[in-house]
Amino acid sequence: MGARRVVLGLAVAVASGCSARAPGSGSGASSTAPGRNEGTGSLALGLSVAGGGSQRTIESVHWVVTNSSNGFAESGDLNVSDADTIQLNLTALPVGSGYTIQLSATDTSADSCAGSATFTIVPAVTASATVTMTCALLTDATLLPDVQTGSVSVDASVVTVPVAEGPACPGIMSLSVSPATQRIGSASTLAIDVVGPSPSVAWTQTGAGSGTFGDASAAPTTFTCVTAGMVSLTAAVGLPDSGVCSGVAYTTESSTIDCEAQCSTALDCPTSTTACASAVCSSATCGVTDALVGTPCSDSGGTLCNGGGACVKPTFDVVRVGDGFAALGGAASPVFVDQYDLTGALVGSPIVLPTVALGNNQIFTLTGSNVAEGDLTTSADGRSITLAGYAASTGNPVTSATRVIARIDAAGNVDTSTVLAGAFDGGDIRSAASLDGAEFWIAGTASDAAGGIWTLPADTALITLPSAAQPGVAARWLRVAGGQLYGDSNADPPDLFAVGSGTPTSGSPALAALRGLPISGASPYGFAFFDLDPAVPGLDTLYIADDGIGPNGGVQKWTLSTTGDGGASTWTQAWVTTLAGEDGGPPTGFRGLAGYASGATVTLMATTGLEAGEQNSLAVIVDTGTGTPTPTIVATAYTNEVFRGVAVPPHP
Numbered sequence: 001m002g003a004r005r006v007v008l009g010l011a012v013a014v015a016s017g018c019s020a021r022a023p024g025s026g027s028g029a030s031s032t033a034p035g036r037n038e039g040t041g042s043l044a045l046g047l048s049v050a051g052g053g054s055q056r057t058i059e060s061v062h063w064v065v066t067n068s069s070n071g072f073a074e075s076g077d078l079n080v081s082d083a084d085t086i087q088l089n090l091t092a093l094p095v096g097s098g099y100t101i102q103l104s105a106t107d108t109s110a111d112s113c114a115g116s117a118t119f120t121i122v123p124a125v126t127a128s129a130t131v132t133m134t135c136a137l138l139t140d141a142t143l144l145p146d147v148q149t150g151s152v153s154v155d156a157s158v159v160t161v162p163v164a165e166g167p168a169c170p171g172i173m174s175l176s177v178s179p180a181t182q183r184i185g186s187a188s189t190l191a192i193d194v195v196g197p198s199p200s201v202a203w204t205q206t207g208a209g210s211g212t213f214g215d216a217s218a219a220p221t222t223f224t225c226v227t228a229g230m231v232s233l234t235a236a237v238g239l240p241d242s243g244v245c246s247g248v249a250y251t252t253e254s255s256t257i258d259c260e261a262q263c264s265t266a267l268d269c270p271t272s273t274t275a276c277a278s279a280v281c282s283s284a285t286c287g288v289t290d291a292l293v294g295t296p297c298s299d300s301g302g303t304l305c306n307g308g309g310a311c312v313k314p315t316f317d318v319v320r321v322g323d324g325f326a327a328l329g330g331a332a333s334p335v336f337v338d339q340y341d342l343t344g345a346l347v348g349s350p351i352v353l354p355t356v357a358l359g360n361n362q363i364f365t366l367t368g369s370n371v372a373e374g375d376l377t378t379s380a381d382g383r384s385i386t387l388a389g390y391a392a393s394t395g396n397p398v399t400s401a402t403r404v405i406a407r408i409d410a411a412g413n414v415d416t417s418t419v420l421a422g423a424f425d426g427g428d429i430r431s432a433a434s435l436d437g438a439e440f441w442i443a444g445t446a447s448d449a450a451g452g453i454w455t456l457p458a459d460t461a462l463i464t465l466p467s468a469a470q471p472g473v474a475a476r477w478l479r480v481a482g483g484q485l486y487g488d489s490n491a492d493p494p495d496l497f498a499v500g501s502g503t504p505t506s507g508s509p510a511l512a513a514l515r516g517l518p519i520s521g522a523s524p525y526g527f528a529f530f531d532l533d534p535a536v537p538g539l540d541t542l543y544i545a546d547d548g549i550g551p552n553g554g555v556q557k558w559t560l561s562t563t564g565d566g567g568a569s570t571w572t573q574a575w576v577t578t579l580a581g582e583d584g585g586p587p588t589g590f591r592g593l594a595g596y597a598s599g600a601t602v603t604l605m606a607t608t609g610l611e612a613g614e615q616n617s618l619a620v621i622v623d624t625g626t627g628t629p630t631p632t633i634v635a636t637a638y639t640n641e642v643f644r645g646v647a648v649p650p651h652p
Contacts, residue, residue: 058105058106058113059079059105059106060077060078060079060105061077061078061103061104061105062075062076062077062078062103062104062105063075063076063077063078063101063102063103064101064102065099065100065101065102066099066100066102067094067096067098067099067100068098069096069097070094070096070098072093072094072099093121094121095121096120096121097120097121098118098120099118099119099120099121100116100117100118101116101117101118101119102114102115102116103115103116171194171195171237171251172192172193172194172235172237172251172252172253173192173193173194173195174192174193174253175190175191175192175233175235175253175254175255176189176190176191176192176255177189177190177223177233177255177256177257178191180255180256180257180258181257181258181260182223182225182257182258182259182260183225183259183260183261183262184225184226184227184228184259184260184261184262184283184284184285185224185225185226185262185285185286186224186225187214187222187223187224187225188222188223188225188257189220189221189222190203190213190219190220190221190222190223190233190235191219191220192219192220192235192237192253199237199238200217200237200238201217201218201235201236201237202216202217202235202236202237203216203217203219203221203223203233203234203235203236204216204233204234204236205223205231205232205233205234206231206232206234207229207230207231207232207256208228208229208230208231209225209226209227209228209229209230209231209257209258209259210225210226210227210229210231210259211223211224211225211227211231211257211259212224212226219235223257225257225259225260226259227259227283227284228259228260228261228284229258229259230256230257230258230259231256231257231258231259232254232255232256233254233255233256233257234252234253234254235252235253235254236251236252237251237252238251261284261285262281262284262285262286263281263284263285263286264281264284265281266278266279266280266286268281268286269281269286269287270286272288273299274297274299274300274309274310274311275291275295275296275297275298275299275305275311276290276291276295276297276299276305276306276309276310276311277289277290277291277309278291288309290305290307290308290309291305291307291309292305292307293305293306293307293382293596293597293648293651294596294597294598295598296598296599297311298311299311300312301313303598304596304598306382306649306651307382307651308382308383308410308651308652309651310651313341314341314342314596314603315339315340315341315342315347315649316339316340316594316605316646316647316648316649317337317338317339317376317385317646317647317648317649318337318338318339318340318376318592318605318607318618318643318644318645318646319335319336319337319366319374319375319376319387319592319643319644319645319646320335320336320337320338320350320637320641320642320643320644321333321334321335321336321366321367321368321373321374321641321642321644322334322368322640322641322642323640323641324638324639324640324641326394326395326640327368327640328368328369328612328613328640328641328642329367329368329369329613330367330368330369330370330397330398331367331368331394331395331396331397331398332365332366332367332390332392332393332394332395332396332397332398332401333365333366333367333368334352334353334355334365334394335353335364335365335366335374335387335389335406336350336351336352336353337350337351337353337376337385337408338351339649340605340634340635342603342605342620342634343634344618344620344633344634344635351408351412351414352414353365353389353406353414353416354414354416355393355394357391360417361414361415361416361417362391362402362404362416362417362419363390363391363392363393363404363416364389364390364391364404364406364414364416365389365390365391365392365393365394365398366389366390366644367390367398368612368642369612369613370428370612371591371609371611371612371644372428372430372525373389373428373429373430373644374387374389374430374592374644375387375388375430375431375432375476375477375478375525375526375592375644375645376592376594376644376645376646376647377431377432377433377477377478377479377480377645377647378594378647378648378649379433379434379435379436379437379480379650380434380435380436380480380481380483381435381436381437382648382650382651383409383410383436383437383650383651383652384407384408384409384410384434384436384437384650385407385408385647385649385650386405386406386407386408386432386433386434386437386440387406387431387432387645388403388404388405388406388420388429388430388431388432388442388444389403389404389406389429390402390403390404390429391403391404391419399426402419402420402421403419403420403423403424403429403442403444404416404418404419404420405418405420405432405440405442405456407434407437409437409650410649410650410651410652411652418440418456420442420454420456423442423444423446423454424442424444424445424446424451424454426446427444427445427446427451428444428445429442429443429444430443430444430445430475430476430477431443431444431475431476431477431478431487431645432478433478433479433480433485434480435480435503438458439455439456439457439458439505440455440456441453441454441455441456441478441480441485441499441503442454442455442456442478443475443476443477443478443487444475445475451475452475453478453487453499455504455505455506457505463505463506475487475488475489476488476489476490476524476525477524477525477526477527477645478499479527479528479529480503481528481529481539482529482531482538482539483502483503484498484501484502485498485499485500485502485503485504486498486499486527486529487499487511488524488525488527488544489524490522490523490524495513495514495517495518495519495522495524495544496517496524496527496542496544497511497512497513497514498511498512498514499511514542514571515568515569515570515571516558516570516571516572517558517571518552521548521551522546522548522552523546523547523548523552523553523589524544524545524546525545525546525547525590525591525592525593525609526544526545526590526591526592526593526594526606526645526646527542527543527544527545527593528542528543528593528594528604529541529542530542530543530595530597530602531597532600532602533559533560536560536561536562539560540559540560541557541558541559541560541597541602542557542558542559542560542571543555543556543557543558543593543595543602543604543623544556544558544593545589545590545591545592545593545606545607545609546589546590546609547589547590547591547609549586549587549589551576552576553576553578553587553589553609554576554577554578554579554587554588554589554590555576555577555578555590555593555604555606555621555631556573556575556576557573557574557575557576557623558571558572558573558574559571559572559574560572575627575628576628577621577628577629577630577631578631579619579631579633588608588609588610589608589609590606590607590608590619590631591606591607591608591609591645592605592606592607592643592644592645592646593605593606593607593646594646594647594648595648596648600624600625601622601623601624601625602622602623603620603621603622603623604620604621604622604623605618605619605620605621605646606618606619606621606646607619607643607644607645607646608633613642614642615636615637615638615639615641615642616636616637616642616643617633617634617635617636617637617643618633618634618635618636618643618646619631619632619633619634620632620634
């Protein structure tokens with residue numbers, strides 16, 4: 001004998017001072033509670049007996065309506081034996097919440113049945129709900145009742161109760177999905193109740209939509225909608241038969257979830273509050289696209305976008321070597337990263353690189369006299385800055401010290417755990433560049449083939465790039481721009497060059513000097529590419545910091561055109577700007593360089609290229625596209641300190 005389910009539809013209507021709706025037409029039975037004074041609402045209950053005819057097994061239903069808040073209580077009985085529909089009308093119920101209707105009955109097999117629901121009487125509003133009566137069959141005194149409760153899905157005022165046949169033996173009692181309607185990217189909770197010992201669980205899915213289980217072998221668990229559509233979720237349990245029932249253990253149960261699309265277009269998504277982020281709709285899911293670094297904005301007190309969706313005031317990160325106490329020389333000195341705004345004011349607190357090893361983090365120092373060290377680069381994804389140095393204690397020689405890489409994120413967290421064993425032995429480590437802070441390209445010198453350019457792919461060993469690792473290649477500083485790795489040198493080849501194609505991690509990439517740039521007499525350090533001219537595909541503007549005292553010294557601007565020999569792309573110098581030398585001496589060049597492009601205006605910050613040990617300065621250069629800009633000194637290093645590399649700060 002299986003469990004018997006009867007579904008009663010409960011409709012709550014309000015019509016102050018009015019009688020409830022009349023019983024439905026056709027064969028039926030009805031009961032009306034005794035009249036009371038006029039109140040503020042009414043309740044109408046309709047019962048439809050599933051199966052009808054000879055399959056009906058319930059003779060009568062007892063009902064009780066109560067409200068503990070206002071003291072309301074009423075009860076009665078409905079004869080079901082010969083009716084296909086049953087009506088119960090209660091009038092003049094006081095307005096309020098907290099009403100409960102309880103239904104109970106006994107079927108012809110002496111199985112008890114019960115169900116309940118809550119409702120609220122609200123003026124001028126029709127509420128609806130559903131009461132499911134559940135009939136329990138005790139299969140054995142040692143077992144819990146064999147009960148199946150079903151699940152309820154609500155959409156506006158429509159209520160449906162999908163009900164499955166219950167088990168005759170220990171097994172799944174119920175499966176719930178909450179909520180049963182979910183948006184793409186959000187999760188619902190899945191749970192099952194079982195009779196018997198804790199079972200093993202396996203969840204599966206089918207349907208037009210799809211999603212992912214938090215844990216497909218656990219209950220409760222979660223289901224996250226990924227694509228839109230109805231999804232049938234099935235739980236299968238390994239639950240052994242107790243041996244005291246005559247049926248088969250009920251080991252599977254299914255229910256559905258409606259995965260709804262978040263959006264059809266970006267107009268369906270929340271509107272961004274900043275010009276630095278735009279709403280997008282991708283694969284029916286709302287998202288955000290961040291504006292490029294330097295995009296003009298005016299919210300949150302900023303003037304340009306940082307590439308991470310925030311409008312900020314322009315600042316630059318600057319490497320500082322020395323703490324102002326110990327004299328700078330060839331020994332290891334402490335390293336800091338300071339942040340400056342365009343007026344030369346310090347922003348926040350300096351980032352201190354470790355001078356003592358702690359856990360996986362190594363010591364990180366640079367020498368005070370080697371001006372080629374200390375380059376600072378922003379990763380291509382904009383989320384970290386990187387520099388290369390030595391794991392040498394302050395005051396000690398760096399010649400035999402391990403070479404290390406420092407990575408700093410937008411929150412100022414410092415990671416110096418990346419060790420470069422076997423690279424740049426006996427030479428200088430100068431620069432490190434990265435796509436995303438996980439892999440690196442490193443440049444420097446050595447007395448043997450350990451110099452040149454190396455690559456350290458994520459989670460693999462160091463790899464030398466053979467054609468770039470010859471002793472004669474005194475590589476200086478590196479950048480990744482437009483998906484291409486670039487480097488510079490004052491040796492062979494001179495000036496700027498592309499390293500192979502893209503960002504090579506193996507083989508023997510060729511070093512190709514940029515067409516149009518000088519092939520002798522150059523001394524380049526920092527450089528920055530921009531895409532400013534819509535008529536020229538890709539990167540078309542280049543700024544180079546050169547510390548020479550000749551015609552190439554200073555900060556140079558170069559533009560790309562296709563008017564060279566044979567139509568080949570050629571770089572042409574637009575201008576070069578320098579600082580006047582002291583006491584009539586030669587002009588001052590630059591080394592560190594980074595910049596923002598905001599519209600057609602490029603704002604650069606550069607470090608002056610003075611002799612080793614001299615207090616150098618920070619200069620701001622604003623290129624509006626008209627004429628040659630003049631550098632403005634905004635800050636000067638203190639005694640026993642020196643500025644090195646410059647980078648755009650990372651964003652979250």
